[in-house]
Amino acid sequence: MATKAPAGQLTEEHEMIRQAAREFAQNEIAPIAAEFDESGEFPLETIRKMGQMGFMGIEIPEQYGGAGMDTMAYVLALEEISKADASHGTIMSVNNSLYCYAIYKFGTEEQKQQFMRPVAAGEKIGAYSLTEPMSGSDAATMRSRAVRDGDDYLITGRKSWVTSGPVADYILLFTITDPDKGAKGITAFLVEADKPGFTRGKKEPKLGIRASATSEILFEDYRVPASQRLGEEGEGFKIAMTVLDAGRIGIATQALGIAEAAYEASLQFVREREAFGQKIGEFQGTSFKIADMKTRIEAARGLIHSAAWAKQASKDSGGRYTLEASMAKLFASETAMFCAHHAVQIHGGMGYSKELPVERYFRDAKITEIYEGTSEIQRLVISRMETGLR
Ligand code: CAA
Numbered sequence: 001m002a003t004k005a006p007a008g009q010l011t012e013e014h015e016m017i018r019q020a021a022r023e024f025a026q027n028e029i030a031p032i033a034a035e036f037d038e039s040g041e042f043p044l045e046t047i048r049k050m051g052q053m054g055f056m057g058i059e060i061p062e063q064y065g066g067a068g069m070d071t072m073a074y075v076l077a078l079e080e081i082s083k084a085d086a087s088h089g090t091i092m093s094v095n096n097s098l099y100c101y102a103i104y105k106f107g108t109e110e111q112k113q114q115f116m117r118p119v120a121a122g123e124k125i126g127a128y129s130l131t132e133p134m135s136g137s138d139a140a141t142m143r144s145r146a147v148r149d150g151d152d153y154l155i156t157g158r159k160s161w162v163t164s165g166p167v168a169d170y171i172l173l174f175t176i177t178d179p180d181k182g183a184k185g186i187t188a189f190l191v192e193a194d195k196p197g198f199t200r201g202k203k204e205p206k207l208g209i210r211a212s213a214t215s216e217i218l219f220e221d222y223r224v225p226a227s228q229r230l231g232e233e234g235e236g237f238k239i240a241m242t243v244l245d246a247g248r249i250g251i252a253t254q255a256l257g258i259a260e261a262a263y264e265a266s267l268q269f270v271r272e273r274e275a276f277g278q279k280i281g282e283f284q285g286t287s288f289k290i291a292d293m294k295t296r297i298e299a300a301r302g303l304i305h306s307a308a309w310a311k312q313a314s315k316d317s318g319g320r321y322t323l324e325a326s327m328a329k330l331f332a333s334e335t336a337m338f339c340a341h342h343a344v345q346i347h348g349g350m351g352y353s354k355e356l357p358v359e360r361y362f363r364d365a366k367i368t369e370i371y372e373g374t375s376e377i378q379r380l381v382i383s384r385m386e387t388g389l390r
Pocket of ligand 1: 094128129130131136137138161162163183237238242244320322370371373374377381
């Protein structure tokens with residue numbers, strides 16, 4: 001059932017999903033997070049369970065396999081999952097906002113049934129593939145190509161940094177159909193993995209979010225029917241950017257979860273640990289860190305909730321929430337780094353040790369300032385929108 005609440009107000013349904021996500025995250029994810037971080041194994045079992053709980057397609061209507069809830073429900077649940085483990089947070093965020101939401105917004109009925117329904121239900125895994133080895137922040141300069149061949153297209157090229165690339169069943173792929181048109185020559189396709197012409201590259205060894213699998217994917221004369229094109233030819237860049245606005249709210253929320261985990265560990269530590277005859281939280285050098293962490297966390301939450309309400313409103317108005325999403329992503333990801341950095345310092349040697357999760361929060365936080373648009377790109381988007389200059 002759809003949740004309808006005026007901006008700023010949480011419903012009983014919101015509290016219920018937050019509680020369900022918190023219990024699941026603390027009981028089923030937190031205990032295995034360190035082990036999966038160490039091994040780098042993809043946590044398929046917990047992801048499947050999250051699918052059964054409706055967490056893999058929260059905003060997708062129930063008739064399409066989702067939970068039929070609103071954006072606020074999505075961010076409340078994602079925050080809890082990310083607080084327990086940022087890797088699960090990444091997988092959930094990409095599946096929900098970069099993959100399912102794209103098809104829900106731009107797909108045909110057949111595409112929704114075939115490519116969105118099983119992913120929203122958590123039975124299959126979806127990925128989003130924009131980046132290439134020579135095209136990251138400057139996303140429109142990609143080189144991969146799709147050439148029309150009768151009722152099909154033949155795709156050739158190399159895509160990189162694909163979240164869930166090693167395990168994805170379906171991929172939302174952006175590639176060039178008209179190289180003379182720049183950003184307006186990019187087209188989106190829904191592609192199935194493991195068909196002739198498709199290869200997965202090696203899994204990237206990463207600093208953080210190590211249980212979230214990332215890889216290149218390669219296409220060589222990969223045949224895709226025109227019925228699997230998402231939108232019209234040349235609409236791909238706009239689709240990619242529209243969907244990234246949604247994705248950036250997800251990453252902001254993941255960052256909030258990491259920041260909170262780092263903060264709560266620090267809070268407990270400064271209340272218990274003694275040095276020089278007093279609790280370390282009684283030293284101003286430590287207590288001011290706690291104050292700064294808490295203030296930034298609440299500010300990040302405010303920006304994320306504003307962005308979530310703006311996205312929800314856009315579903316009726318069709319308007320954009322680019323500014324809100326970029327501000328939330330920028331501030332929350334820098335808050336995650338700030339809090340994780342202070343948490344390690346507060347814990348001293350224990351913060352540097354793998355015996356506590358604090359060093360993992362530090363490693364996991366960094367990616368939130370990089371993927372789905374670096375902090376520099378968020379500043380560029382925000383300032384362009386405010387000044388009207390380029
Ligand atoms: N919504 C809708 N349309 C948008 C838009 C948005 N948010 N942003 C731009 N557009 C449209 C513009 O209106 C413009 O259309 P018109 O020409 O019709 O006016 C068109 O797109 C081109 O826009 P720009 O001229 O602004 O494009 P640009 O080349 O200057 O690039 C950019 C803008 C903001 C820098 C963009 O390239 C960008 O966001 N780069 C970062 C890419 C990124 O986030 N990559 C991460 C990929 S995902 C990932 O990390 C891995 C993963 O698996 C999670």
